[in-house]
Amino acid sequence: MYREKNDVRFDDYDAIVVGGGFSGVVVSRELAEHGKRVLIIEKKSEISGMMADYVDENGIIIHKYGPHVFMLNSDEVLAYLKQFCDLLPVTNYVHAFIDEKYVSIPANFYSLDTLYGEEKSKRLQEKMIALYGEGKEVHILTMMSSEDAEIRELADNLYDKIFVGYNAKMWGLKPEELDPSIPGRLPIRISYNDKNCKKKYELIPTKGYKDLFYSIVDSPNIDILLDTKAMDVIGIEGEHVKIEGNNYSGAVIYTAPLDELFSYEYGELPYRALYFEIDVFRGDREAPSAVTTYPMNFDKVRTTDMVELLDQKIDGYVANVSEYPGAYNKESKIFNVPAYPVLNEGSSAIIERYKKKADTINNFYYVGRLAEFKYFDMEASIESALRCSARILKGETKADV
Ligand SMILES: Cc1cc2nc3c(=O)[nH]c(=O)nc-3n(C[C@H](O)[C@H](O)[C@H](O)COP(=O)(O)OP(=O)(O)OC[C@H]3O[C@@H](n4cnc5c(N)ncnc54)[C@H](O)[C@@H]3O)c2cc1C
Structure with a gap:
């Protein structure tokens, strides 16, 4: 299954997959199941990406x-x-550590008990039930514009303590630079429901992700080349993919950042x-x-x-x-x-240019959180990888492998 660069003859493979993360291994397995010979090129010394x-x-x-x-x-x-x-x-x-207390999040009645003590929490809970209905989930912005001063104060407090600090730190922004639409996603639960998911x-x-990855790539049709950066092997010339300088006619499935592939021609993605x-x-x-x-x-x-x-x-x-x-x-x-x-107007414009360029290459497919420049959870990664494999296998818009 593992290959050394010197032993590999790239033309022996029907498809070359760049990146041994979840997207890369799922596409590889799908193609392998359909009789295609696949080589995964991974820059690290192990597969499994962020997982x-x-x-x-x-x-x-x-x-x-x-x-x-x-x-x-x-x-x-x-x-x-x-x-x-x-x-x-x-x-x-999940709990947020606020004012030396562990406060349950997403915010719910347990959070109010911890932050305000039993008496004030009960009063707030009754008001919230009357205003929004028991068991409901309300966006913080709705509560921030409530006519009730105590509800507004609660919402402002949760906004400042849970939302502002976390997001400013996470995204490296000043509080005033945060996108005002984001706190709309901060839900407040009108119940004691404290489940995160x-x-x-x-x-x-059960046996961890490494085991899962090895089970997915366990196919006689899949080989893996570790410690190899894609750009040391692959190049794009016009509308052609070159492997070690020669035209490659199989499918190339790319799960790494597109800016790197195109030598940052349109700028770096943040x-x-x-x-x-x-x-x-x-x-x-x-x-x-x-x-x-x-x-x-x-x-x-x-x-x-x-x-x-x-x-x-x-x-x-x-x-x-x-x-x-x-x-x-x-x-x-x-x-x-x-x-x-980091999704903003500037980065959207950059990724669109790279995608447009990538779309002109007939046997080239990009998929995954890096190549598509999207936040993908693992469920979305599998779905996207399965869609990509189906397109390749049908030869829908690109050359048949
Ligand atoms: C901190 C964190 C926590 C997360 N928690 C969850 C969670 O709880 N639940 C959930 O569903 N999702 C979670 N995710 C999302 C999850 O990690 C992704 O959905 C998943 O990793 C996507 O897989 P991928 O193959 O698209 O990308 P990656 O896992 O990033 O794989 C890309 C692969 O390409 C390789 N590569 C990059 N550049 C090159 C190159 N030039 N040449 C060769 N190889 C290259 C990388 O080394 C990597 O192995 C989390 C993500 C992060 C960052």
């Missing part, structure tokens, strides 16, 4: 690039995953990056849940205890992964992995 995990010396599964939990609505995606791994249902809760299924692969600090120790977790966000103070935005998140039955250990945000810079020592695309 990479490992088992540490205490037997604890740790997610290297922050917590990953499947939150699914699609039964098709669930069925797809079940071919490759066993899945364990989990229920995750609103989708049908919340699941983790990303936020994360630095991950891993701290495993014997002891008890202070936070009430696996995930704690830090909207105020601290440089980090989030800490996740992997033992609790993955429901690992390992007593007496805490395995914290903390995330520190910064501007992505490919030259940076710590912020050199693009985590979240």
